[in-house]
Amino acid sequence: MIDRKQFDARREALEKQLHEKLGLRGKTLSARLRRAGRLLPKRLRAEGRYLVDAERKLSHPRLATQVDEVRVGKAFESIEAHLKAIDPADRRRGRLIHWLAGLVFNLLILAAIVLVALRWQGVI
Structure with missing residues (x-):
């Protein structure tokens, strides 16, 4: 027992x-x-x-x-x-990297939308 x-x-x-x-x-x-x-x-x-x-x-x-x-x-x-x-530090670092990668991706999408809108309006 x-x-x-x-x-x-x-x-x-x-x-x-x-x-x-x-x-x-x-x-x-x-x-x-x-x-x-x-x-x-x-x-x-x-x-x-x-x-x-x-x-x-x-x-x-x-x-x-x-x-x-x-x-x-x-x-x-x-x-x-x-x-x-x-490794807790590695987990924190990985979460930060994933968060930053998502942020950068969203900023690239926003930049592409802005460029398309400017091209459509004839500014570029």
Whole structure:
């Protein structure tokens, strides 16, 4: 059977990593994983759902025996390994670059429309 204190310590560490690496907020692990959505791969979302279900079962003495300790450990390890590979600074830089690329594209479209309008009016 899983030690509840050890599970809670790993859960808190995972919640901290989700906040630091992905910027996810929420009071519980389930809230943070729900907010993660497509930021996590499909397999890791399933592992997260298993952890949330295991947490719910561990709160009840009879249901706690149904939780597989090995699978819980693998779920924690796989999510933590994925989060370790994420660089928050690189994510911020990527978002800024995508935002600037969209802005430049819109300005090019605006310039093209202005040039077409000026050509149509005979100014150019």
